[in-house]
Amino acid sequence: MGIIFPLFGIFTSFILIYYLSSLNRSNAFLALFFLCCNVVVLIYYGLHYTQDPFWEGICFVHFLPLSYLLGPLLFYYVKTMVTDNHRLEKFDLLHLIPAVFILINCLPFTTLPFDQKAKIAHEIINVTEKYSLDFQFVSFESILVSRTLHLVAYCIFSLIYFNRHARKTKAVLGQLATNHQILKRWIYLLCGIQFIISSNSLLHMLTVVGINFDFQSDAYTQIFTSKQHYFAVAGGGFFLQNFFLFLFPKILYGNVSFNPQNGNSTIFNEFKSAIPKKRKHLEIDVEIEEELQIYLLTLPFTKKDFSLAQMSFDLKISERALSLYFNTVIGITFSQWRKKIRIDYAIELMNAGESKKITIEAISTKAGFASRSKFIDAFKEQVGITPSAYIKSIEI
Incomplete structure (x- = not known):
């Protein structure tokens, strides 16, 4: 049943992509962000629940750089959503450096013959549970911990950027856009969910690689070493993220308007008004x-x-x-x-x-x-x- 969560999210991503042709171009980054989020969960599911050496070989390490795209895509979405410039500057490409670095760092493992990779993956996941591999610059354990810290940092950074832009807009124009509140609720919700997922992932990874804290108890260790707990929070969090998007139809369909909303508007009416219609x-x-x-x-x-x-x-x-x-x-x-x-x-x-x-x-x-x-x-x-x-x- 757990696999339904990421599959539903991937379906949601294609809905966002479908409405890109004539609507808000910033939704391209939201669609890519949702797609990467759910692919990450799908990979984790295939890695730890299939018990299949073939899938373990495919999912193990190869997709690590993908985790370092989540933060930049979240920021790109927030940036292009609140500005009138839906194109990235050259400077924005610097956010992709960590993903490229991890890609290069993992080459000693990813370039091995597939049978050898599958064997190593199966040994680590199902036998030793010791996440130690020969990489070029940084260790496997460091990557597992830093990828969650990377996303936590981008959640905070995206919120700071959103609020700074709102203050700047009010200072320049004397008022905020009428769509500010719906954008604020959505972006705060999106970053909040990601913060919870990444924080849980951070505690899980720290426990898995053997980093202990003074306050750590047996119950704490049991919870955060449990794959079931990790997948429940990560998979459930991403599912809620996908579900909540449908409660923001104007975000889903890229139809956020500056026109004031009717005070008697219902969710059904919002869906009806948000879905793009053929017009003259x-x-x-x-x-x-x-x-x-x-x-x-x-x-x-x-x-x-x-x-x-x-x-x-x-x-x-x-x-x-x-x-x-x-x-x-x-x-x-x-x-x-x-x-x-x-x-x-x-x-x-x-x-x-x-x-x-x-x-x-x-x-x-x-x-x-x-x-x-x-x-x-x-x-x-x-x-x-x-x-x-x-x-x-x-x-x-």
Whole structure:
């Protein structure tokens, strides 16, 4: 029966993936996170309950790097969920270094012939229960302990990032998004469940590798050396995580809106409103286009902190709908569109003679650019020449 838990979670992951085509792209990281979580549980189940040397050989050590992806995927999800940038920066790839390091560290074992690996795995799991192997840099015991500490640290880090972003949003916009509370409940619940699972796993691994504490009793040792207890907490925790996702339908379907919710809303109504429906794109796109044209008359893009979230607040249109409009109708991302209209506005200023009164840096500031260098790079990319060259060309 225990195998149903991770299989249900894998099914949930594919539901998230299914709705990625036109909805919240950050759910890609949530889907990968759920998939990795449940694969980890499935591997543990196959390793300790099948009693099959073939499955023991497959599951033993090979998937250890996967455990070091859980934390980064959780953080990537939180980061992309609360910002209007659903793409990772190069700096974000540094979070994957531990997984790569463990992959390289385990090569002396993973490159052995399969029969030999299966024999070693069976010996350790069912006979000696001594988790000692020859690796390159760090011991097997250290990996088993550090992978849980790694996830605990990312749970805390993700919550800190979420709260810092909320404070920053309130300071910049003067208010929080109307979807803040549902996101807060979901992210706190998600990180809380992972914290419990990883803490239990940490105590289990510390006991298994023989690290004892002064407060440790016979009952404590019996509980945390028990595979049944470990799998009950880990498998049950991941199952609850999968189950709770269905209680947050707007998260499940990536349809978190900035529009205020009806006070009489029920779970059934939330499911009904959250499930993506076929709609007449032409009518909605025309409405957005009309509102956008009026909105641009106020020159909101000239502010340095102008973002998709700001536009969503001002127009009372969800970020999801705006992102879909930019990607499908205009054919570019919001960031590309913002840069384009800023350059267009800068050209208007130059054509109006502003370049005779103020410097290029002042024009870049008036157009909303954070720095002169970024303005010059964007201008050259769009126009083909530098701002100085353009000014000279219109003065001839």
